[in-house]
Amino acid sequence: MIPGSFNYHAPSSLDEAIKLLEDLGEDAKILAGGHSLIPMMKLRLAEPDHLVDINGLSDLDYIREEVGVLCIGAMARESALEKSELIAEKYPILKDTSEVIADPLVRNLATVGGNIAHGDPANDHPATMVALDAEVVVRGPGGLLDSGGRTIAIDDFFRGPLMTALAENEILTEIRVPCPNGKSGAAYKKLERKVGDYAIAGAAAVLNFDGDSCSKAGIALTNVGPTPVRASEAQDALVGTAVSQDDADKAGELAAAASQPVGDHRGSEEYKRAVVKVLTSRAIMKAKERAAGGN
Amino acid sequence: MATQSITLKINGESRTAEVEDRLLLVHLIRDNCALTGTHIGCDTTHCGACTVLLDGTAVKSCTVFAVQANGREVTTIEGMEGETLHPLQEGFMEEHGLQCGFCTPGMIMSSKHLLDHNPNPTEDEIRWGISGNLCRCTGYQNIVKAVQYASNKLQETTEEGGE
Numbered sequence: 001m002i003p004g005s006f007n008y009h010a011p012s013s014l015d016e017a018i019k020l021l022e023d024l025g026e027d028a029k030i031l032a033g034g035h036s037l038i039p040m041m042k043l044r045l046a047e048p049d050h051l052v053d054i055n056g057l058s059d060l061d062y063i064r065e066e067v068g069v070l071c072i073g074a075m076a077r078e079s080a081l082e083k084s085e086l087i088a089e090k091y092p093i094l095k096d097t098s099e100v101i102a103d104p105l106v107r108n109l110a111t112v113g114g115n116i117a118h119g120d121p122a123n124d125h126p127a128t129m130v131a132l133d134a135e136v137v138v139r140g141p142g143g144l145l146d147s148g149g150r151t152i153a154i155d156d157f158f159r160g161p162l163m164t165a166l167a168e169n170e171i172l173t174e175i176r177v178p179c180p181n182g183k184s185g186a187a188y189k190k191l192e193r194k195v196g197d198y199a200i201a202g203a204a205a206v207l208n209f210d211g212d213s214c215s216k217a218g219i220a221l222t223n224v225g226p227t228p229v230r231a232s233e234a235q236d237a238l239v240g241t242a243v244s245q246d247d248a249d250k251a252g253e254l255a256a257a258a259s260q261p262v263g264d265h266r267g268s269e270e271y272k273r274a275v276v277k278v279l280t281s282r283a284i285m286k287a288k289e290r291a292a293g294g295n
Numbered sequence: 296m297a298t299q300s301i302t303l304k305i306n307g308e309s310r311t312a313e314v315e316d317r318l319l320l321v322h323l324i325r326d327n328c329a330l331t332g333t334h335i336g337c338d339t340t341h342c343g344a345c346t347v348l349l350d351g352t353a354v355k356s357c358t359v360f361a362v363q364a365n366g367r368e369v370t371t372i373e374g375m376e377g378e379t380l381h382p383l384q385e386g387f388m389e390e391h392g393l394q395c396g397f398c399t400p401g402m403i404m405s406s407k408h409l410l411d412h413n414p415n416p417t418e419d420e421i422r423w424g425i426s427g428n429l430c431r432c433t434g435y436q437n438i439v440k441a442v443q444y445a446s447n448k449l450q451e452t453t454e455e456g457g458e
Contacts, residue, residue, distance in 0.1 A: 001338050003319075004317070005296060005297065005315070005316070005317055006297065007297040008316035008360065010362075010365075034360075038340075038359075039358065041317075042338070042339070051316075053363060102340075102427070103426050103427030104353075104424060104426060105343055105346060105353050105354060105355050105405060105427035105428075106340065106355065108352045108353060108408075109354055109358075109359070195427070196427065
């Protein structure tokens with residue numbers, strides 16, 4: 001399958017990339033890992049006139065901690081997240097997520113930023129980032145700050161299937177994840193039919209504890225709605241509990257009720273809700289185990 | 296029709312080509328360079344038959360544009376053999392790691408990436424490492440053995456080399 005014709009641009013700086021987007025307008029698409037975009041172009045589901053390849057912007061390829069926040073640059077590959085010691089030690093939920101995305105070859109090129117900017121509710125990082133209360137940093141020619149940068153809360157980022165808060169002339173440059181604070185743990189669970197497939201459903205759970213009592217919970221779901229679904233009632237139900245198996249199961253039921261799955265070749269609506277219930281409960285119990293020092 | 300002039304190294308040999316922007320790397324390798332060891336299987340980023348190394352990293356060449364390889368180094372199955380077969384190639388022969396052979400070039404390139412980063416993988420790590428490559432004949436059993444064969448042989452060679 002041959003993609004439609006387009007003009008390829010390889011800017012050597014972020015400013016140059018933004019200038020290109022500004023000049024080329026809605027006919028341009030950003031090429032990062034390309035593992036969602038290129039298959040779509042081959043199927044002619046996407047036919048951009050221009051591709052702006054940001055693979056040369058190596059200053060956007062980083063995973064580092066600043067004060068109180070983990071910063072993931074737009075060009076950080078999934079495989080880098082998967083292999084990072086910092087991630088394995090302090091943010092195992094991100095390792096959980098990266099290592100179930102597509103397959104190892106895809107992850108060698110696919111980026112965390114692309115997984116989010118694509119806005120596909122079937123992608124795995126969106127739910128994880130919602131549960132983690134992440135922020136998305138974008139750069140464009142205008143905006144709130146002098147540099148044209150703005151920060152978007154993750155709950156405001158996803159607008160619908162393949163639709164995000166990104167303007168046509170903006171580039172996602174960084175994802176910011178709050179550092180774990182005090183006693184906390186997080187986990188992501190996904191059910192897929194085979195390696196490389198999208199989730200039948202996925203559940204991310206982030207728990208904070210005050211002593212033995214849950215003080216804050218983040219629960220979000222993959223591929224059971226037009227955007228990643230934040231299961232607010234499940235979160236509320238966990239706060240104040242000791243997160244027993246019963247509490248986790250109850251939260252799983254509330255998450256299943258909050259999900260909006262559509263029956264397809266991956267299963268019926270009823271089946272997917274049952275999967276959400278089980279995965280949410282498992283993610284919660286794994287998060288609790290990690291908060292207690294397990295891995 | 297947008298075209299670019301690109302220069303890249305394929306299996307150590309420098310090549311310059313005038314390519315259409317939309318040309319996929321796998322088509323550059325097979326059609327422009329006549330290196331047909333790299334196969335096109337699914338053409339949808341699933342099967343891994345088209346796997347090559349791009350600056351040493353295993354990627355599916357049906358999902359990379361040729362222009363993206365400008366200034367970079369590509370290694371295909373043809374680049375694996377030196378004066379003798381590479382231990383991975385030998386392993387696939389000795390352990391019967393193939394039947395129809397269509398997936399084999401991709402399997403070998405993925406395994407090369409795996410062994411470069413993890414010279415002594417467990418069986419689980421091998422299965423994980425080749426999970427982006429589909430084989431419809433073997434059931435994978437002998438492919439895993441072939442990679443183990445190569446891992447052992449490469450380590451013996453390293454030890455003999457006194458490193």
